[in-house]
Amino acid sequence: MKCLMLAVSLGIAAIAGYAQDYPSRPITITVPNPPGGMNQIHAQPLSPVLEKIAGQPAPVVNRPGGTAAVGTAYIANQPPDGYNLLVTTPNLFLVIEKDKLYGIKSPYALEQIAPVALLSADPLILVVHPSLPVKSVKELVNLAKSKPGELVFSSSGPYGITHVPMAMFLDAAGGLKMRHLPTTGGGPAVVQALGGHAMITDAGPAGVFPYLQTGKLRALASWGDKRYALLPDVPTFKELGYDVEAYLWVGIFTTAGVPEPIFNKLRELIRKAASDPLFNKALNNAHVVPNYLDTPDFKKFFDADYKRLSAAVRKIGRI
DSSP states (O other), X not given: OHHHHHHHHHHHHHHHHHHHHOOOSOOEEEESSSSSHHHHHHHHHHHHHHHHHHSSOOOEEEOOOTTTHHHHHHHHTSOSSSOEEEEEOTHHHHHHXXXXXXXXXXXXXXXXXXXXXXXXXXXXXEEEOTTSSXXXXXXXXXXXXXXXXXXXXXXXXXXXXXXXXXXXXXXXXXXXXXXXXXXXXHHHHHHHHHTTSSSEEEEOHHHHXXXXXXXXXXXXXXXXXXXXXXXXXXXXXXXXXXXXXXEEEEEEEEETTOOHHHHHHHHHHHHHHHTOHHHHHHHHHTTOOEEEEOHHHHHHHHHHHHHHHHHHHHHHOOO
């Protein structure tokens, strides 16, 4: 028993020593997508700010593939030492829910990933091509009902973060029938709407804001619980009587199992980085509203979003 207690004491002392020295080497930021997009918008300005605060390099590495599954699996299987961060969106769990539908073993489990902090949580925005003769959700619903299966909406891909909210809306509107045009990402989905190949799409505000300003797209509603600060004239679906809610949020995660003293130092580093004026200016310039939440509050937000979107995926079923 004395030997066991001694071993435990030595282990605790070793962890405390590691925590005191943390960080003593580079902290790598993984973006599980190709360059560009919401994750890159957050990770790129975070890197120099974190480097300044931590006193260590904080390089951004893109590990794309499998709707973010490749990069996420990489982080899931790293040593739990606080030196590997993941910047990602709800695709973190949407991939897993899709795999469940098809009986596929996912390359990682949620239990392998630990949330650190939320950086932003912009609501999805429903937009249409200006040639579509609708200026409100009510008019869109009426048009869709008069032409079942004829209107086309584009998305970032099956079960992705812009497909699932659209499916939620179509269901809440009484089971509207539209054709789904899946693409390879949020950017390509917007391009399809701009070109008129799909007259309807949804995206985070950053992806459509310039086109709303120039009149190339028209916003009808947002999936937020309140009106989006940068688009105050756009009503929420909840205001219009549709009980749907969805966000293109971006959060920071790390490998599960990081010892608490080190994890707490990492939390503090991210808190300071997220409050840095340069980081916030970069998000604002990209039309993203900063919305930092520390670990406990982020966990609550994450759990609620996971419950909401996973239920929607099950309702979509196999395509």
